[in-house]
Amino acid sequence: xxxxxxxxxxxxxxxxxxxxxxxxxxxxxxxxxxxxxxxxxxxxxxxxxxxxxxxxxxxxxxxxxxxxxxxxxxxxxxxxxxxxxxxxxxxxxxxxxxxxxxxxxxxxxxxxxxxxxxxxxxxxxxxxxxxxxxxxxxxxxxxxxxxxxxxxxxxxxxxxxxxxxxxxxxxxxxxxxxxxxxxxxxxxxxxxxxxxxx
Amino acid sequence: xxxxxxxxxxxxxxxxxxxxxxxxxxxxxxxxxxxxxxxxxxxxxxxxxxxxxxxxxxxxxxxxxxxxxxxxxxxxxxxxxxxxxxxxxxxxxxxxxxxxxxxxxxxxxxxxxxxxxxxxxxxxxxxxxxxxxxxxxxxxxxxxxxxxxxxxxxxxxxxxxxxxxxxxxxxxxxxxxxxxxxxxxxxxxxxxxxxxxx
DNA sequence: GAAGATACGGACCACGGGTCCGCTTTGCAA
DNA sequence: TTGCAAAGCGGACCCGTGGTCCGTATCTTC
Numbered sequence: 441x442x443x444x445x446x447x448x449x450x451x452x453x454x455x456x457x458x459x460x461x462x463x464x465x466x467x468x469x470x471x472x473x474x475x476x477x478x479x480x481x482x483x484x485x486x487x488x489x490x491x492x493x494x495x496x497x498x499x500x501x502x503x504x505x506x507x508x509x510x511x512x513x514x515x516x517x518x519x520x521x522x523x524x525x526x527x528x529x530x531x532x533x534x535x536x537x538x539x540x541x542x543x544x545x546x547x548x549x550x551x552x553x554x555x556x557x558x559x560x561x562x563x564x565x566x567x568x569x570x571x572x573x574x575x576x577x578x579x580x581x582x583x584x585x586x587x588x589x590x591x592x593x594x595x596x597x598x599x600x601x602x603x604x605x606x607x608x609x610x611x612x613x614x615x616x617x618x619x620x621x622x623x624x625x626x627x628x629x630x631x632x633x634x635x636x637x638x
Numbered sequence: 639x640x641x642x643x644x645x646x647x648x649x650x651x652x653x654x655x656x657x658x659x660x661x662x663x664x665x666x667x668x669x670x671x672x673x674x675x676x677x678x679x680x681x682x683x684x685x686x687x688x689x690x691x692x693x694x695x696x697x698x699x700x701x702x703x704x705x706x707x708x709x710x711x712x713x714x715x716x717x718x719x720x721x722x723x724x725x726x727x728x729x730x731x732x733x734x735x736x737x738x739x740x741x742x743x744x745x746x747x748x749x750x751x752x753x754x755x756x757x758x759x760x761x762x763x764x765x766x767x768x769x770x771x772x773x774x775x776x777x778x779x780x781x782x783x784x785x786x787x788x789x790x791x792x793x794x795x796x797x798x799x800x801x802x803x804x805x806x807x808x809x810x811x812x813x814x815x816x817x818x819x820x821x822x823x824x825x826x827x828x829x830x831x832x833x834x835x836x
Numbered sequence: 837g838a839a840g841a842t843a844c845g846g847a848c849c850a851c852g853g854g855t856c857c858g859c860t861t862t863g864c865a866a
Numbered sequence: 867t868t869g870c871a872a873a874g875c876g877g878a879c880c881c882g883t884g885g886t887c888c889g890t891a892t893c894t895t896c
Contacts, residue, residue, distance in 0.1 A: 486876025632826030684845025
């Protein structure tokens with residue numbers, strides 16, 4: 441099997457960088473003033489090492505994001521209801537979006553950094569594609585609901601990192617209130633398929 | 639009145655810069671590779687002039703955007719239905735969002751440039767605030783609809799420049815189809831307030 | 837037309853992402 | 867244990883970009 445074997449020091453440094461970046465992004469105010477040099481310095485590593493390990497800034501962000509996202513992904517792909525695949529669509533869609541929202545609330549700076557510095561639009565990122573496909577798939581199982589492709593985009597747009605950041609930061613909307621509002625909104629969208637039918 | 643009087647050459651140069659930037663953004667593929675030096679060169683003007691006239695990159699973008707947006711704003715604030723204030727809310731909300739969408743379709747690159755280079759999140763821009771206030775105000779006139787603040791944000795999020803760009807560019811969704819989908823989505827959201835009442 | 841204010845413009849600066857290459861470490865094999 | 871590629875290291879370096887500065891040119895006013 442072609443699974444590359446990594447040298448011990450390379451692996452150690454990779455972890456150090458990941459940990460340092462994590463800490464820096466958590467602490468900082470705006471993600472763009474965590475510089476690559478900062479990260480490498482905080483990790484006690486040269487810039488060259490950092491760039492060889494992750495390719496570029498976007499690569500580092502992606503790696504961090506993916507690592508943090510892993511538990512959520514697993515819960516969605518093979519976990520118990522209300523996130524897992526056994527959930528009826530009507531319930532699962534709000535649960536999915538709530539999970540996304542919570543994730544972004546818990547990782548505000550990181551999500552922000554990824555979306556804005558992610559080398560172009562966030563819509564090219566594979567993790568966005570994954571969410572979109574998943575959501576669209578579930579939406580399609582809801583009878584009477586049309587335009588699942590656009591609907592999935594629109595619903596995900598309501599959880600964009602910078603919007604979340606704005607609401608949580610500038611408008612000081614408390615976490616639970618925000619979750620309730622999003623859920624209410626999503627539920628409304630799902631119900632709308634049936635609204636005009638009577 | 640304290641209305642500063644501008645020197646003739648200053649005014650001329652300002653216009654030249656605006657026109658040049660407009661052309662460059664319209665032509666380019668990705669907005670971030672229109673550089674300030676490019677703009678000043680295309681306008682036949684020094685960089686100093688450009689920066690004195692507009693402050694910084696975001697200032698230039700904002701000025702351009704505002705200029706383009708003016709007709710739409712007027713139509714919204716004092717025009718005939720379905721955009722103007724005389725329109726019943728149920729109709730006006732989709733019309734407003736359709737107008738935003740069309741504007742972003744017609745000015746893809748510019749809107750993109752402004753949202754991503756706009757010195758931080760787009761949610762701090764005053765034009766966003768204006769749209770949001772307006773939309774929220776109209777939403778509040780719709781009986782049975784709650785959470786107008788969040789709903790306004792969520793609906794506007796569905797017209798984000800990079801989403802529009804993604805759909806129009808990568809997914810090749812035709813203009814009319816996109817408008818129809820957005821309108822359908824918006825109408826659904828509005829109807830949802832009444833869905834659970836019977 | 838002279839004088840003061842205003843604007844011009846391009847050389848210049850700071851800074852951040854990303855590269856390069858001589859040196860070190862590691863891991864395998866004899 | 868020792869030898870020796872190969873893999874990895876790291877910080878000096880490069881480059882492009884936004885933004886500044888100031889001597890010079892242009893406008894306005896009297």
